[in-house]
Amino acid sequence: MSAPAANEVIHQSVRLKIMSALNAVPRSEALEFARLKAITGATDGNLGAHLTTLEGAGYIKIVKEFVGKKPRTTVAVTTAGRRAFESHVAYLRDILDAAPTTPQT
Amino acid sequence: MSAPAANEVIHQSVRLKIMSALNAVPRSEALEFARLKAITGATDGNLGAHLTTLEGAGYIKIVKEFVGKKPRTTVAVTTAGRRAFESHVAYLRDILDAAPTTPQT
């Protein structure tokens, strides 16, 4: 069993919150920009930059649409994004599950 | 609020590895500098700086001693360090638990 590696793109705390939130919604559903802003506590610009980073990594898909009167940006996780997130979760679980009574390497 | 907060001191990846490794050893035991270097993959200087950060936060105790001919630096987690680590673990679990991993079977 090879130890899973850390994913620094996902590990960053704001992006970790984003990926966690996206991963928690049912497949093929998305979250709105404003919702992510509330979840992460980031400013508009900062959140936009993090989303760009995640999109550049191929982990999320950004969709811009107009619903009635207002613009709405929705974000959904991609298959690669889910895989990467799950892999990082496995890495974290490795760390978190290290028990005081387990001298096993 | 019931949601635990992130601890940025511990969240940093090298320090997370350090705290995880220290938390995994039995109470009142310690790890050697060289062991931590192998675990984290950091250089001497970098590891020393991270240890200083953790010590400054009160999370670890650094003990320098001479054993026979050689200097040995050992590092042990403090009570506050365990608490902080456990708190951060709770925070991460909050995030991870929202992420159903692909069932292996």
Added chain:
DNA sequence: AAAGTATACTCTGCGCTACAGAGTTGCACA
């Protein structure tokens, strides 16, 4: 039509931090 509003993005500049690598210290042994 012109101005205003809401949403979300882009850009800029600042400050912090991680990092590698070089240099230093303390001790032991040849």
Added chain:
DNA sequence: TGTGCAACTCTGTAGCGCAGAGTATACTTT
């Protein structure tokens, strides 16, 4: 004495996160 080991300190650099200002789009109001 000077070589080697272990670990620390220092320095410079590069990159990143962040806030805030400014901008674009589409709709609303007057």
